[in-house]
Amino acid sequence: MKVASPPTPLDRRLLAHVQAAELFPRPGTAVLAVSGGPDSVALLDLFHRLAPEISLTLAVAHADHGILPDSGAVADRVLRLAEGYGIPARVTRLELGAGASETRARRARYAALRAVQRELGASYLVTAHHADDQIETVLYRILRGSGMSGLAGIGALGPQGLVRPLLPFHRSELEEWLHHRFPGPEGPPVHRDPSNADLGHDRSWIRVRLLPLLRERFGSPVEQHLLDLGAHARGEREAWAGALDALPGLDLRPAEEGLDASLTALRGLPPALAEALLRALGRAAGCRLGPRRSAAVRRFFMKAPSGRTLELGQGFVAEVAFNRLLLRRVAATAPPGPAKLGEGKEGRLTWGGFRIAWRRGIAAPIRRTGWTTWFTTGGGLVRPAAAGDRVLPLGATGHRPVRRLLMEARVPRAARSAYPVVLWGSDLAWVPGLCRAQTAVPPPGSAAVRLEVRRLGSGVGVPQRVG
Numbered sequence: 001m002k003v004a005s006p007p008t009p010l011d012r013r014l015l016a017h018v019q020a021a022e023l024f025p026r027p028g029t030a031v032l033a034v035s036g037g038p039d040s041v042a043l044l045d046l047f048h049r050l051a052p053e054i055s056l057t058l059a060v061a062h063a064d065h066g067i068l069p070d071s072g073a074v075a076d077r078v079l080r081l082a083e084g085y086g087i088p089a090r091v092t093r094l095e096l097g098a099g100a101s102e103t104r105a106r107r108a109r110y111a112a113l114r115a116v117q118r119e120l121g122a123s124y125l126v127t128a129h130h131a132d133d134q135i136e137t138v139l140y141r142i143l144r145g146s147g148m149s150g151l152a153g154i155g156a157l158g159p160q161g162l163v164r165p166l167l168p169f170h171r172s173e174l175e176e177w178l179h180h181r182f183p184g185p186e187g188p189p190v191h192r193d194p195s196n197a198d199l200g201h202d203r204s205w206i207r208v209r210l211l212p213l214l215r216e217r218f219g220s221p222v223e224q225h226l227l228d229l230g231a232h233a234r235g236e237r238e239a240w241a242g243a244l245d246a247l248p249g250l251d252l253r254p255a256e257e258g259l260d261a262s263l264t265a266l267r268g269l270p271p272a273l274a275e276a277l278l279r280a281l282g283r284a285a286g287c288r289l290g291p292r293r294s295a296a297v298r299r300f301f302m303k304a305p306s307g308r309t310l311e312l313g314q315g316f317v318a319e320v321a322f323n324r325l326l327l328r329r330v331a332a333t334a335p336p337g338p339a340k341l342g343e344g345k346e347g348r349l350t351w352g353g354f355r356i357a358w359r360r361g362i363a364a365p366i367r368r369t370g371w372t373t374w375f376t377t378g379g380g381l382v383r384p385a386a387a388g389d390r391v392l393p394l395g396a397t398g399h400r401p402v403r404r405l406l407m408e409a410r411v412p413r414a415a416r417s418a419y420p421v422v423l424w425g426s427d428l429a430w431v432p433g434l435c436r437a438q439t440a441v442p443p444p445g446s447a448a449v450r451l452e453v454r455r456l457g458s459g460v461g462v463p464q465r466v467g
Contacts, residue, residue: 010177011049014165018054021156023163027055028123033113034060034082036074036191039128041081042174043166045181047126048085060089061116063109065096074191081189090116102201114160123161129154130166130174135223136206138230147291149279151233159286240280250277256415258285258316258328263301266325274298285327287316301325307407321410335418338383342375342449351382352418355454363448368394368436374448376440380424384417391428391437405434420453
């Protein structure tokens with residue numbers, strides 16, 4: 001008689017999945033998002049066992065939303081649980097109040113988790129999303145009329161080291177693991193959030209009401225069919241992402257806070273194909289473009305002249321510039337105000353998206369372009385470029401509008417109001433990276449002030465006269 005093999009323990013199956021999918025490609029610190037519910041407690045217990053095998057150092061982060069009366073007690077329980085495992089933990093008290101919506105709570109929670117990740121310098125942020133969450137997400141997006149990209153559901157990997165390693169496993173498997181690990185009469189040390197059964201929440205209604213009806217009508221395979229649909233949609237999404245590189249005429253390039261592509265290529269495509277590529281381009285830039293929005297972007301770039309922009313939401317704009325279509329993130333903050341430069345023997349400051357440093361020294365020959373220059377001794381001022389600004393370029397005979405310099409350098413229209421210009425004395429003396437003026441030029445070998453400007457995160461500014 002053939003004897004059935006015992007099932008492989010969940011921790012071994014999880015290890016095999018993590019390794020096969022290369023979810024943690026490098027050693028580092030992983031912040032586990034632990035709410036105190038069964039899913040996240042299972043995540044904590046499993047990763048406590050697996051961390052040495054996948055070269056991870058663990059930390060726990062918990063967001064106390066302050067929505068339910070016992071949220072403080074739940075936070076304290078998570079702290080004690082992490083302490084029992086010997087894992088450091090951080091609790092963030094959000095105090096959102098009883099009226100906070102699901103959306104507001106989720107955004108605040110992720111902001112708190114990301115703050116802990118940054119504080120610890122952690123490579124990974126790990127959440128406990130599992131197969132049942134995936135099923136509910138795909139079904140929810142069907143009901144909301146999502147496009148194919150939305151039907152892909154929850155990805156195993158997200159931005160900035162976000163990892164969801166439990167997606168292949170069901171809630172029942174996690175619960176079974178916990179009861180195996182905590183066999184006593186009190187059961188697993190978990191908190192059952194009553195809001196998960198609140199039918200006022202769409203997700204709860206899908207879980208409690210709709211899915212049981214679907215199983216009753218179509219049988220238990222309906223859940224696997226939803227998972228398969230999500231997998232098919234992810235395959236489609238990956239295929240379109242590959243098409244961006246497979247079509248050389250698109251000439252895809254990284255741009256400031258986004259991506260840009262050839263308008264000639266996009267305008268020459270059939271509408272449906274152009275819109276599918278736009279959705280892939282949006283995903284690559286970090287901007288969600290659904291069917292309606294991608295159609296709006298296509299209509300926009302078919303007619304808009306250079307320099308026009310289209311607001312896309314999520315902090316993004318589409319911009320037509322010099323026969324290119326840019327999808328880029330724009331800062332929500334106002335341009336920084338004026339700031340003094342050149343005081344003292346040396347100094348530095350952060351101005352908007354730029355770092356400016358200066359020091360006293362002996363002047364070297366200067367050139368018209370570049371991100372470093374010299375000034376006669378004294379002091380200056382940095383402020384945003386303004387309408388009507390004009391500069392007399394070094395070695396030239398006529399003034400040039402700063403607006404024209406920025407346009408020729410292909411600085412996107414939305415970024416021009418936050419671009420720095422330097423005044424020395426009362427004269428506009430420098431547009432960093434683009435044009436040094438004839439004013440306040442020190443003779444080589446004389447005492448002078450050296451000024452250097454760098455864009456934060458890249459070390460340089462915008463490319464000069466691309467194409």
